[in-house]
Amino acid sequence: MILSWLPFYPLISFFILIIFGKRLSWLMATIVSVGAVTLSALSSFIVIQQLAQIDNHIITVQLWQWFSLGTAQVNFTLYLDGLSAVMISVVTGIGALIHLYAAGYMKEDENFSRFMAYMNLFIVAMLLLVLGDNLVLLYLGWEGVGLCSFLLIGFWYQDPANAMAAKKAFIVTRIGDTAMAIALFMLFSTLGDLNIANITELAQQQWLVGDDKAYWIALLLLGGAVGKSAQLPLQTWLPDAMAGPTPVSALIHAATMVTAGVYLIARMHGIFLLSPEVMSYVAWIGGLTLLLAGFAALAQTDIKRVLAYSTMSQIGYMMLALGAGAWSEGVFHLMTHAFFKALLFLTAGSIILALHHQQNLFKMGGLARKLPIETSLFAIGLIALIALPGTSGFYSKEAIIDSLWSSSTAGAALWWCAILGAFLTSVYSCRLFFLAFLGESRSEHQVKDDFSAIMRWPLFLLALLALLGGLFANMVEINLSNVFVDSVSSAQASSHSLVTESSPHWLHYVAIVTPFIGIVFSWFYFADYRQTSHSKTNHEVQYTANNFSDFFLNGLGFDALYQRLIVNPYCFLAKLNRRDIFDQIIMSSRWYVDLWREALVASQTGSLRWYAATLGVAVVFLLGVVLL
Amino acid sequence: MIALPFEHILILATTLFLIGFVGVISRKNTLFILMSLEVMLNAVGIAFIGAGSVWQQADGQVMFILILTLAAAEVALGLALLIRLQRKFQSLDIDILNKLRG
Amino acid sequence: MNSAQLIAIAPQLILSFGIVLSLLLIAWQRSKWLIQGFTFFIFVLALIATLDLYPIDNIQVTVLLLVDSYSLVALVLILISALTITVFSGFYLAKYTEVHDEFYLLLQLVILGAAILVISDHFASVFLGFELLSMALVGMVGYFRESDHGLESAFKYLILSATASSFMLLGIAFIYGTTGSLSFAMASNANHLIDHLYLAGIILFLLGLCFKLSLVPFHYWTPDVYQGAPTPVTMLLATVSKVAIFTVLIKYWFSQVNYGDESLTEIISLIAILSMLVGNVMALRQNNIKRLLGYSSIAHMGYLLIILLITSTQNITFAWQAALFYLAAYLLASLLIFMVLIVSHRKNNSDQIEIVHWRGMFWHQPWLAMAVIISLLSFAGIPLTMGFIGKFYLLVQATQQQLWLLIATLITGSGIALYYYLRIIFVLFAQHQEQSIAPQHGDIDNIFQPVIARVTIAIFSGAIIVIGIFPDVYAYFLSA
Amino acid sequence: MIIIFIIIALLLAGAIAWFFDNEKNNFARWFSLISLASLLLFFIYDTLFVAQTFTTFTPLVRFAWIKTFNIEFALALDNLSIILVILTLFLALICVLVSWHEIKTKIGFYYFNLLAAIAGIIGVFTAIDMFLFFFFWEIMLLPMTAIIAIWGHEQRHFAAIKFFIFTQISSLIMLIAIIAMAYLYQQQFGQLSFYYHDWQKLTLDSSMSFYLMLGFFIAFAVKLPSVPFHSWLPDAHTQAPTAGSVLLAGVLLKTGAYGLIRFVILLFPQASQEFAPVAITLGVVSVLYGAKMAFAQQDFKRLVAYSSISHMGFVMLALFAFNAVAYQGAVLTMVAHGLSSAAMFSMAGMIYSRIHTRSLAQMGGFWQSAPRMGGFALAFAAAAFGLPGLANFVGEFLSLAGSFSAHPIAVMFAALGLIGSAIYGMYLFQNSFQGPIKHTIADFSKRETLVAASLLFLLVFIGLFPNTVLQKIRIEQKISVQKASEQKISQQFVVQNINKLVMATPATIGRKDNE
Known part of the structure; x- marks a missing residue:
């Protein structure tokens, strides 16, 4: 019962906000929207408690029958197991905190209630995504979060750039969605069902490891995941998506929606296990993305874009983990990442607000003195991101790195990738910190620091989670083991093990030390940024553009590449054929007929003798036809 | 009396007919056109009489008389129109009449 | 000649006596109403006689004439047009103070010629009817001295039709020369088909008929004469002359044993295809409505030629029905639109009505415009109208004979035709504010609509729709 | 009667x-x-x-x-x-x-x-x-x-x-x-x-x-x-x-x-079976071509018109797949498209009545002055690009899912239409309702709200409870299956309905060829 109501609190709130719109006062809107999400959060905690007491650790609630595909039923059924439990706790828990923060952040906006309505709708869609018991319902949530993401990125739609970013996010993810849709069709046509539990079961009964169909289905699902989670090659939308209000970036583009791809792969692990090749693609995509994003983060000037690339990179870790078969590690990282990345974004939001919507790092500096609380919160987020021992990030990331070397689908090369990534993470984190908080103040405006309580308290809670999130490790592990263990073991029993060799013992130490090396390296390399220099003028620290850093700044040129390879040709084709070639072909008959008409009219000269002559010619012609 | 072969009569009739037709096409003067029409009709008359004599029937001659009647009626109408042409345009050139076209 | 035979040609006799009596009447008293009334009376009598005769078994009246049910139906159609034309000639002539009794006399002559044509079974009677029809028509075309184009039209019609008749006569002479008979049935003999002279004769004879039916490539006179002739005469040309000549064509064709002959079939198909295409294409941008109707009649006659292309005697009955249905549909639609043309005079009394003059007619003369629309839709063969059923007949015939090429041409032709029919219809619907584009002489004003005109137009519109929805009303009449 | x-x-x-x-x-x-x-x-x-x-x-x-x-x-x-x-x-x-x-x-x-x-x-x-x-x-x-x-x-x-x-x-x-x-x-x-x-x-x-x-x-x-x-x-x-x-x-x-x-x-079950490859190709080409052309349009209504071509391509594809599921999808798509395109054209009319142009270049930023209108426009655009939860999605999903087993390649291409529809949907919506404010327009009147709301209600209702419609179609399908099986074309239907699980794509195709 509690479960079935879970998505509907925010839905009701959405309707209230949309229908009453601007007639609601700020307070009313806040109470309704935040209250609804909090209600969801509370009920999800209760439900998770219940889950632990149930034997098979699965709760399903059928709401109604949606439609039937031949003999298979596609229902509005909510399905709660360990994995979705983790997800709903993140979605509703973090969601509630971010809602609260957003209420403060967006207080001045005239379309406040519309904003909160979208946020609520997003929570609904996200809950359906993680609770759907079949892939179609999952797809509904999947598209729903996409739409909300579109709406929220383009919330300030009057600026064409924002609208553009929203459109880009929607269309690029849509490419992935299409791949996923095809995967669904393929699953239906081969297995005849779209219920996730049934699929996993049927697939493992009918297919051997390495089956062609499993390969293609897994690959297409991966396509969907890659789109949503901003991984290579569909990663380009995420940095632009930062055009949205910062709470949106925190909720959608850091904590929840972008990790939907990770959730999808984890959810469909039964299929992926049947196709080790795709598993290693997952791993490689994760590895390459985390490096790419790390490098790109190094060159960014916009504080939110740094965080966006960092998100991409962290999701790369999750992918890497999934690819290596470290399911629960990946999901755990998803959770801890949600904590610290939400914290980072929200704190960044506060800073941006304090600087009158200034997001350029090179226009910040020296904030540590002016905003001590925000600085320390941000620092907490960063150390969790860097994964210094003891923080939540440490637990999850070390676990991932640990699992790589020995995995048959990942291996040593990817381990080194992960290590390099960890190094990059600490370097760009330090660069960010130095630029924003240390050094000389380069701000053009007065810094204002009159934050209301609702913009502070969520941050404290998140900071706590970011620091102590590691404590959840056991709980998550227990929850997830129910989901993964049995299927993994059965698949492994039927095929070769994913673990090939035991990893050497020095790996662990390298992994722990790497972040420190990064910090030390940055301390010296970015010395300029951190020093409160006496000799240099205020504006000495500037972004030095050269080809190389430009290349990184622009996300390694993917945007330009796609622009040239796909967007421009499509637009060109569209423009070229604006007048519709088929129409022109058909309408050319009009021209043809007219040509004949001209000729025939010309023959109608009006001269009697000419008419008589044609009579004679016609006679001769007809006689000729018949007689010859 | 030597019976003329039908072919000869036909050749004569057809030749006359063609002469008449060419006259209709090439003459500009309306009067001559009407005369050429007469030639054509009479050529047909010859053909009918010839054919009648081949089959030893009166039908051909009957037809000839009918044709004569037609020719008379035609000329009567033609001349009436010709007078109006003359009055309206002071000319008998048939090519004046080309206002209706296209 | 027994009494049955005399009765069988009663309509023709009535018409003939009517003409004589009309002459006497003119000698007695000249009055436009009297002569009009008398003409009308004669036609009504003839119509009653015809209907009374129907249905009839084939009756051979001398060697010249053959009365059968189909010719009677054709005669009914002709007389219906004759009646309408008589009535509307009255409206047309109303603007003249002068008494034009010759006009009605000529009209009676035309109808007599047509009446003879439809029952003729012999080249001599064909020739007589044919020339009676055309000579009287020439007189009518050039009837009004003062009209803009009357003289030109009359001259063109006279000389071209005389030339064509000469060709036809030559053809008849050839046929007679080879077969020794002037009767349709006797003159047909499969053995002669190898004879070039005979074939040439047939071609030349057909030429004469095709000329009158304005089929391509003998169509040149049509638009010019249609446009230049007084509207009632154009009406006559478009209806009576077409129906009579087409009837005689079918009669001749089906009495032959050679309708299946390949080279002749080819010629007919060729002429049909050319007519459908040329007629429709040339009508495309015409602005003068009479001229446009002239071109469209070319196409319609082209469609009708499909009837002739049958392969066995079993199809003759159906072909006759199809032809008479299509002819009736064509005739009713033509009469209807010409009636509207006659009542919608222009200020300067010219009968050269262009499409723009009908602009917005639907909004101030809705019933008149509805009549035009119904007539045009019937021409275009759109369901709800009789024209559609006519076209349906043709297509059934063509499909049964598997004339795919002709069907394709028919479809193409109909497509092209829709363009100009719809163009007129849209002009009728044009809104008033667009009127600034219209020429200064404005649209039709001074539409005088006597009750009779309105009633007649309504009856015809109704007939087209009713027969369009319940074709059995007429089809039963045909198959009785 | x-x-x-x-x-x-x-x-x-x-x-x-x-x-x-x-x-x-x-x-x-x-x-x-x-x-x-x-x-x-x-x-x-x-x-x-x-x-x-x-x-x-x-x-x-x-x-x-x-x-x-x-x-x-x-x-x-x-x-x-x-x-x-x-x-x-x-x-x-x-x-x-x-x-x-x-x-x-x-x-x-x-x-x-x-x-x-x-x-x-x-x-x-x-x-x-x-x-x-x-x-x-x-x-x-x-x-x-x-x-x-x-x-x-x-x-x-x-x-x-x-x-x-x-x-x-x-x-x-x-x-x-x-x-x-x-x-x-x-x-x-x-x-x-x-x-x-x-x-x-x-x-x-x-x-x-x-x-x-x-x-x-x-x-x-x-x-x-x-x-x-x-x-x-x-x-x-x-x-x-x-x-x-x-x-x-x-x-x-x-x-x-x-x-x-x-x-x-x-x-003509047999003949249409033979013709299916051509028809399906036409369907797929329509889907893609329509979507592409829609994107190129400057005129609101023209864009929606081309999107109709794209949507009806799905119907054609589904019908010629000869599959029970696809058939249901086709009929549902017909209904859904009827509603959604009607909604889009109503929207076009309502915009036209306010600014007297259909040109997208002259639209923009309507949302600010007419939020209710914007909300509906978004929902209708979402229906057009097949957002799950709205009627079109169910129709298209069933069509494609049903057709996939017989024509996987065609379905994959048709699925690209989903991307295309997102592109033109976004283009349409953003050009008219987002971006810089070019016109300030009046929001919906009660009558217009009634129109839009009733259409949206049906779209959502059918999207969430498609069974209300699908049940009707299923009965129809049984008959058509019987009819078709008389003509012995549709072992495929029967096979699918009896035993879905054993059926694999290549096998089905092979079986069909053998017949």
């Missing part, structure tokens, strides 16, 4: 609206509205709630009409027809509402045409004698053309003529096929017949049935419309008044799809 009653009532209502309208009062509007609403309610009550099943396409009325050709006046109803008739009547209501203030001249005549068109369309959906079907098929064109030509936009005459000629030529081709079928019946059974169920008894040799099928197919493909016969549609949609576009997109296109189901596939 109910159908005859409805058709006659519609014509009568139209005539009354025409004759008794005077320009001052709103008689014509209210009268058409009320009569349509009561007819809709009556029809729904009579077909859905009065105990009577419409599982087979059996005639409700049947009497001789034109005895010369043995033509009958026969009307029938089955669930497919019922769904489409309800859709038609519902959209007719929408049409009346959207033209409330748009049509300012000749109101009475306008409503006469509207109701006459509706009557014709209902006739098409219920005629069971093929001549009668053709009759209605043409009848519905006349008032439709009049609506475009009289109350349309600047190029209305051109568009109306183009629309009319396209459909007329294609339907003449169909008429030839109809006549040929009747003639074949005469050869086999001794007399002409145009009766649908008689034709199902015909035995046709394969090449003959192929050509006949093609004759029907062309007419329906033009109406659907499918590339390359689509080009009448953008012009007609663009130039028509709002209600005209709504009617065209919402219902008239469905007659094409209906014809494909009822006549092409069920009368």
Whole structure:
């Protein structure tokens, strides 16, 4: 019962906000929207408690029958197991905190209630995504979060750039969605069902490891995941998506929606296990993305874009983990990442607000003195991101790195990738910190620091989670083991093990030390940024553009590449054929007929003798036809 | 009396007919056109009489008389129109009449 | 000649006596109403006689004439047009103070010629009817001295039709020369088909008929004469002359044993295809409505030629029905639109009505415009109208004979035709504010609509729709 | 009798609206509205709630009409027809509402045409004698053309003529096929017949049935419309008044799809099976080409028109996949597209009534001044690009999922249409409602809200509870399966229904080839 109501609190709130719109006062809107999400959060905690007491650790609630595909039923059924439990706790828990923060952040906006309505709708869609018991319902949530993401990125739609970013996010993810849709069709046509539990079961009964169909289905699902989670090659939308209000970036583009791809792969692990090749693609995509994003983060000037690339990179870790078969590690990282990345974004939001919507790092500096609380919160987020021992990030990331070397689908090369990534993470984190908080103040405006309580308290809670999130490790592990263990073991029993060799013992130490090396390296390399220099003028620290850093700044040129390879040709084709070639072909008959008409009219000269002559010619012609 | 072969009569009739037709096409003067029409009709008359004599029937001659009647009626109408042409345009050139076209 | 035979040609006799009596009447008293009334009376009598005769078994009246049910139906159609034309000639002539009794006399002559044509079974009677029809028509075309184009039209019609008749006569002479008979049935003999002279004769004879039916490539006179002739005469040309000549064509064709002959079939198909295409294409941008109707009649006659292309005697009955249905549909639609043309005079009394003059007619003369629309839709063969059923007949015939090429041409032709029919219809619907584009002489004003005109137009519109929805009303009449 | 009653009532209502309208009062509007609403309610009550099943396409009325050709006046109803008739009547209501203030001249005549068109369309959906079907098929064109030509936009005459000629030529081709079928019946059974169920008894040799099928197919493909016969549609949609576009997109296109189901596939199962590769290719090309062309348009209505082409491509694809699921998807897509395109065109009309242009370049930022309108526009755009939870998604999903097993490659290409639809959907929405504010417009009035809300309600309702519609289609499907299996084409249906699990894609294809 509690479960079935879970998505509907925010839905009701959405309707209230949309229908009453601007007639609601700020307070009313806040109470309704935040209250609804909090209600969801509370009920999800209760439900998770219940889950632990149930034997098979699965709760399903059928709401109604949606439609039937031949003999298979596609229902509005909510399905709660360990994995979705983790997800709903993140979605509703973090969601509630971010809602609260957003209420403060967006207080001045005239379309406040519309904003909160979208946020609520997003929570609904996200809950359906993680609770759907079949892939179609999952797809509904999947598209729903996409739409909300579109709406929220383009919330300030009057600026064409924002609208553009929203459109880009929607269309690029849509490419992935299409791949996923095809995967669904393929699953239906081969297995005849779209219920996730049934699929996993049927697939493992009918297919051997390495089956062609499993390969293609897994690959297409991966396509969907890659789109949503901003991984290579569909990663380009995420940095632009930062055009949205910062709470949106925190909720959608850091904590929840972008990790939907990770959730999808984890959810469909039964299929992926049947196709080790795709598993290693997952791993490689994760590895390459985390490096790419790390490098790109190094060159960014916009504080939110740094965080966006960092998100991409962290999701790369999750992918890497999934690819290596470290399911629960990946999901755990998803959770801890949600904590610290939400914290980072929200704190960044506060800073941006304090600087009158200034997001350029090179226009910040020296904030540590002016905003001590925000600085320390941000620092907490960063150390969790860097994964210094003891923080939540440490637990999850070390676990991932640990699992790589020995995995048959990942291996040593990817381990080194992960290590390099960890190094990059600490370097760009330090660069960010130095630029924003240390050094000389380069701000053009007065810094204002009159934050209301609702913009502070969520941050404290998140900071706590970011620091102590590691404590959840056991709980998550227990929850997830129910989901993964049995299927993994059965698949492994039927095929070769994913673990090939035991990893050497020095790996662990390298992994722990790497972040420190990064910090030390940055301390010296970015010395300029951190020093409160006496000799240099205020504006000495500037972004030095050269080809190389430009290349990184622009996300390694993917945007330009796609622009040239796909967007421009499509637009060109569209423009070229604006007048519709088929129409022109058909309408050319009009021209043809007219040509004949001209000729025939010309023959109608009006001269009697000419008419008589044609009579004679016609006679001769007809006689000729018949007689010859 | 030597019976003329039908072919000869036909050749004569057809030749006359063609002469008449060419006259209709090439003459500009309306009067001559009407005369050429007469030639054509009479050529047909010859053909009918010839054919009648081949089959030893009166039908051909009957037809000839009918044709004569037609020719008379035609000329009567033609001349009436010709007078109006003359009055309206002071000319008998048939090519004046080309206002209706296209 | 027994009494049955005399009765069988009663309509023709009535018409003939009517003409004589009309002459006497003119000698007695000249009055436009009297002569009009008398003409009308004669036609009504003839119509009653015809209907009374129907249905009839084939009756051979001398060697010249053959009365059968189909010719009677054709005669009914002709007389219906004759009646309408008589009535509307009255409206047309109303603007003249002068008494034009010759006009009605000529009209009676035309109808007599047509009446003879439809029952003729012999080249001599064909020739007589044919020339009676055309000579009287020439007189009518050039009837009004003062009209803009009357003289030109009359001259063109006279000389071209005389030339064509000469060709036809030559053809008849050839046929007679080879077969020794002037009767349709006797003159047909499969053995002669190898004879070039005979074939040439047939071609030349057909030429004469095709000329009158304005089929391509003998169509040149049509638009010019249609446009230049007084509207009632154009009406006559478009209806009576077409129906009579087409009837005689079918009669001749089906009495032959050679309708299946390949080279002749080819010629007919060729002429049909050319007519459908040329007629429709040339009508495309015409602005003068009479001229446009002239071109469209070319196409319609082209469609009708499909009837002739049958392969066995079993199809003759159906072909006759199809032809008479299509002819009736064509005739009713033509009469209807010409009636509207006659009542919608222009200020300067010219009968050269262009499409723009009908602009917005639907909004101030809705019933008149509805009549035009119904007539045009019937021409275009759109369901709800009789024209559609006519076209349906043709297509059934063509499909049964598997004339795919002709069907394709028919479809193409109909497509092209829709363009100009719809163009007129849209002009009728044009809104008033667009009127600034219209020429200064404005649209039709001074539409005088006597009750009779309105009633007649309504009856015809109704007939087209009713027969369009319940074709059995007429089809039963045909198959009785 | 109910159908005859409805058709006659519609014509009568139209005539009354025409004759008794005077320009001052709103008689014509209210009268058409009320009569349509009561007819809709009556029809729904009579077909859905009065105990009577419409599982087979059996005639409700049947009497001789034109005895010369043995033509009958026969009307029938089955669930497919019922769904489409309800859709038609519902959209007719929408049409009346959207033209409330748009049509300012000749109101009475306008409503006469509207109701006459509706009557014709209902006739098409219920005629069971093929001549009668053709009759209605043409009848519905006349008032439709009049609506475009009289109350349309600047190029209305051109568009109306183009629309009319396209459909007329294609339907003449169909008429030839109809006549040929009747003639074949005469050869086999001794007399002409145009009766649908008689034709199902015909035995046709394969090449003959192929050509006949093609004759029907062309007419329906033009109406659907499918590339390359689509080009009448953008012009007609663009130039028509709002209600005209709504009617065209919402219902008239469905007659094409209906014809494909009822006549092409069920009368010529074997031939359409042979033809399927071509039809499916056309469907896929339509999906992609429509989406691509939609993106290139500058004109709001033109864009929506091309999107219709794209959507109807899915229908074509699904129908020729010969699969029970795909079939359900096709019918649902028809309904969903009827609603969503009607909604989009209503939206276009409402925008046009405010800023008097259809050019996207001159739109922008409407959301600020008209948030309610923006919300609806977004929802309708979302329906167009197949957002799950709205009706279109279920239709397209079923279509593609069902077609996949037989035609995986085609479905993959068609799925690209999902991307294409997102692109033009976004382009449309952002250009009009987002971006810099170019116009300040009034938000929805109550009437407009009613129109949009009722359409959206149905879209969401069908999107979330598609079974209400799908159940109807399923019954229909059983019959068609039986019919088709008589013609021994559809082992595929049977195989799928009996044993889905063992069936794998290549195996099915192979099996089909062997047959």
